[in-house]
Amino acid sequence: MTDSPPAADLTDRFPGGVLRGDDDPMAARILRAATGAIAEKGFNGTNIRDIGARGGMSSGSLYNHFGSKADILATIALRGMIALVTASQSAKAEAGSDPRAQLDALVAMHVGIHAAHPRESAIGNAELHNLDADSYAEVVAYRDRQEELFTSTIEQGVSQGVFATDIPREASRFIIVACTGIARWYRPDGRTDIDTMIARYQQLARSTVGETSRQTMESPRSDLR
Amino acid sequence: MTDSPPAADLTDRFPGGVLRGDDDPMAARILRAATGAIAEKGFNGTNIRDIGARGGMSSGSLYNHFGSKADILATIALRGMIALVTASQSAKAEAGSDPRAQLDALVAMHVGIHAAHPRESAIGNAELHNLDADSYAEVVAYRDRQEELFTSTIEQGVSQGVFATDIPREASRFIIVACTGIARWYRPDGRTDIDTMIARYQQLARSTVGETSRQTMESPRSDLR
DNA sequence: CCTACCGATCGGTAGG
């Protein structure tokens, strides 16, 4: 398990990509090709011939599987958000009742999925304005649910006295945006493995919400500002 | 001063937009028009007729001021980054020698500029892949300088014992990305004024780096995890 | 600074 290649391992541990097991093989090739092209060049910078060529087919063949180019983007964006929120909900549920363990679990899943799927992350970050109004509203609804998972956890922690912040909503956004950022620089074949990276982000998130434990209590000083 | 309209006040206090005082008036109209259009629809979703119409001129007239559509984007992106880094450097310099005051000043400027200029922020966040290689490298160099301003401040604070984190580089990225996110939701005419918002982000940033002061020391508990 | 226009490329479809 620790001997498997780190990059291949990542998408197994954090399944947040566009692909689903029961996809038509040709549709899966289109989604993979489109995700790569759109992440690199943007939705309007990608044409249907690019997508077809990357998927090994003609541009006309795309329309046997998707109604339009915009339909492909909507599928990528929606599936990515659904995968993220679903996995985050499960992670929180499996973490038990301690808000500190729940926040750790949420950060681990959020960071892991964004590190494992930087293309989907980039699209969700930069291409949503190309969605039709209905798809856009749906994606935003999932994004709100993800934020609520974090916010409710933080509020629980505060009420139990294990977190100390009077702005849980801002702390939630602060942490989520910061964790999403890992997609921009993390490389699976780089110096730092994903578990180390996750541990660091958990530590930063705990500090942000003022977790009352070793992390924020070390080297106490009396020179209050 | 506190009686002036908050929205108009914002860009005065945080000058980070594309416009400069000595711009040709027609060039300024083009930059303003292009910034709005590109922030809304993306670079490839914006055509030169859109930009011209928003600026009250024909598309052909753009080429009296810019060499190409890509040249307009490069100008917007570069000027935005230069304004951000320059203002941040000054803010840090004027904050004195205390790393806590320096971090507060950096967060205030970074948050203020992104809140005051959400269009430039969106473009810097989502459209950089449309830049030519040279412009892209230049923008990234400025982004690295901004990160270094934060990282060096945090490292100073740690070495002086006023911050407590063993991962200053990750903390720096964490804070910068989180603060940049304010551009996505802050509205000058909303419920929370900018100074309150800045104060909250300063508080979150201080917690993130484990500032050893009242914020992270309140309600100490012994139930270490 | 505008009108008129250029060749190139776009998303999508007909027909097989």
Next chain:
DNA sequence: CCTACCGATCGGTAGG
């Protein structure tokens, strides 16, 4: 699933 093609739109320019 491919070839061939459609009308529409693109960035950019010539000429005034």
